[in-house]
Amino acid sequence: MSAAVSDVSPDPVVYLNGELVPLSEARVPVLDRGFIFGDGIYEVAPLYALEGGRTAFRLPQHLARLARSVDKIGIVNPFSNDGWRKLIGRVVNANEAAGGLRADQDAIAYIQVTRGVAKRGHAFPAGVQPTVFVMVTPLHLPDAAQRAQGVRCVSAEDRRWLNCDIKSVSLLGNVLMAQFAAENDAFETIQFRDGMLTEGSSSNVWMVKDGVLSAPPRSNKILEGIRYGLIEELSAECAIRFEAREITEADLRAADEIIVSSATKEVLPVTQLDGQPVGSGKPGAVFAALYAAYQRAKVKEAQEAQQGAKHESAEQSERLAV
Numbered sequence: 379m380s381a382a383v384s385d386v387s388p389d390p391v392v393y394l395n396g397e398l399v400p401l402s403e404a405r406v407p408v409l410d411r412g413f414i415f416g417d418g419i420y421e422v423a424p425l426y427a428l429e430g431g432r433t434a435f436r437l438p439q440h441l442a443r444l445a446r447s448v449d450k451i452g453i454v455n456p457f458s459n460d461g462w463r464k465l466i467g468r469v470v471n472a473n474e475a476a477g478g479l480r481a482d483q484d485a486i487a488y489i490q491v492t493r494g495v496a497k498r499g500h501a502f503p504a505g506v507q508p509t510v511f512v513m514v515t516p517l518h519l520p521d522a523a524q525r526a527q528g529v530r531c532v533s534a535e536d537r538r539w540l541n542c543d544i545k546s547v548s549l550l551g552n553v554l555m556a557q558f559a560a561e562n563d564a565f566e567t568i569q570f571r572d573g574m575l576t577e578g579s580s581s582n583v584w585m586v587k588d589g590v591l592s593a594p595p596r597s598n599k600i601l602e603g604i605r606y607g608l609i610e611e612l613s614a615e616c617a618i619r620f621e622a623r624e625i626t627e628a629d630l631r632a633a634d635e636i637i638v639s640s641a642t643k644e645v646l647p648v649t650q651l652d653g654q655p656v657g658s659g660k661p662g663a664v665f666a667a668l669y670a671a672y673q674r675a676k677v678k679e680a681q682e683a684q685q686g687a688k689h690e691s692a693e694q695s696e697r698l699a700v
Contacts, residue, residue, distance in 0.1 A: 390479070391472040393465060393512040398472050401513065410509050412492030415500070416548030418509070419447035422641050423604075424517055425470065425485040426676050433680040434466060434487065439604045444489065447545045452502060453493055456510050462489070469514045484517040486642060490547060520646050525669065528649025528661050529565035531636070533627075534558055536569035536576045536599075543598045555579035566638055568630070568651065575625040576600050578638055584609065585625060586635035586664045595622040605639040612671040618664055635662035645669050 394404045411417035423440040426433050434440075441459045448455050457465060466487045473479035490511040496503035520529075538551035555567040556579040566578045575594050577583055582603040584593045591613050596602050613620040630636065634657040636648035645668050647661035 390513060390515055391469065391476050392514075393469050393510070395507075395510055398468065404511070406509055406511075407495045409498060410492055410495050411503075412490070412509060412547055414498055416546065416550075417451070418490060418492030418547045419444065419451060419453070419545050420488065420490040420547050421447070421545060422489075423466075423487045424641050425466075425487055425514065426680065427480075427482050427484050428677060428680040430680060430684045432470065432481070432485070433676075433683045434463070435676060435679055436604050436608065437463060437466075439607065443545060443602070443604065444491075446543075448491055450541075450544050451493075451546070453491060453508055456491060456508050465512055466514065469512050473514055479514065479516060484519065485514050486517040488513045488515070492547070517642065520643055524565075524646060526661065528647040528656075528659075529638075530563070530650040531566045531568050531578070531638070531648045531652075532559055532562045532564040533568045533570060533652055536571040538569075540598055542576070542601055543596075545601055552579045565646075566648075568636075568638075568648075570627050571599060573627050575627070575630050578640075581638040581640040581643055582606055583630075584637040584639065585630050585633040586637070586662060587629070587633055589664070590619045590621060591664055591668075592621045592623055592625055592629075594625055603640060605641070605645070608672070608675065609639060609645070609668060612668050612675065616667045616671050618667065633657065635664050637665050637668070644672055 389400045389402050391398055392401050392404050394406070406413065421440050421444040423437055424435045426435055438459065441462050444462070445455050469487070470479065470485065474481060479485060492509040493502065494506035494508050496506045534555060555569060559565065559567040559579065566581055568578050568583055569576045575583060577594070577600045582593065582600065582605060584591060593606065594600055596606070610620055631651065631654070636651065636656050637645055638648060639645045645665065647665040649656050649659050649661060
């Protein structure tokens with residue numbers, strides 16, 4: 379379930395370079411390369427509070443993308459997957475203990491890794507330690523009205539750099555597109571590069587035509603959202619034909635359905651683009667099927683995680699008995 383805005387702790391406990399501290403006390407030097415150059419990467423993973431406990435949804439995929447991002451910019455990954463998992467758990471536990479996060483609240487884990495602190499200079503410095511920051515806060519998913527009515531989007535030319543597959547903290551291009559949406563009373567900005575669909579300012583974009591679900595192919599022009607692979611799986615489960623292909627602006631404007639997806643949006647229907655209705659102007663059948671399948675996937679993964687935890691606990695008890 380989602381928390382109300384009033385439930386958000388004004389001062390969550392965060393992890394910064396080996397310490398758990400209140401956010402208000404977290405400090406990084408001004409010469410941190412994330413601050414000076416945007417020289418770093420980040421990752422965002424949902425933590426769902428379902429029956430039986432909290433589950434980090436698709437965490438292996440999120441950590442694999444984090445590993446790809448740090449590798450592409452030449453930073454040594456500070457933790458193993460197990461190390462990241464335990465660290466997120468520490469931050470969750472600290473916030474629950476402090477009263478800033480209820481056990482029944484969905485949450486979002488934000489991870490940021492920068493190259494570290496060094497004298498200002500563009501080339502990579504030698505011998506510096508990465509700055510590692512982890513924050514866990516309540517997750518606010520789109521509400522029932524947004525799912526039932528759909529959201530309004532606007533479009534713009536994609537003018538960002540050509541390494542969009544790296545989840546970089548250098549997000550000025552995305553910030554400008556998010557602001558463009560805000561200034562036009564829209565939920566999201568859908569971008570086109572050379573007449574071809576890329577992505578939203580903070581979401582992947584999908585279109586449906588004649589029952590076929592399509593998305594731009596994986597490339598350096600888009601961030602491969604974790605929902606990309608998930609929705610491929612869900613479309614197969616729902617017997618929805620999926621195609622990864624180049625989508626022209628004309629294709630998108632003639633779509634029967636447009637859907638946006640991200641860790642914080644899950645899947646959400648777009649019912650208006652640049653003031654014009656998308657298809658019938660109402661959320662479509664493909665969206666409805668994918669949303670229902672998404673919710674089933676959350677429950678299934680939570681159940682599998684709980685079974686795995688029970689199995690691990692039983693194995694530990696057996697070792698102690700021996």
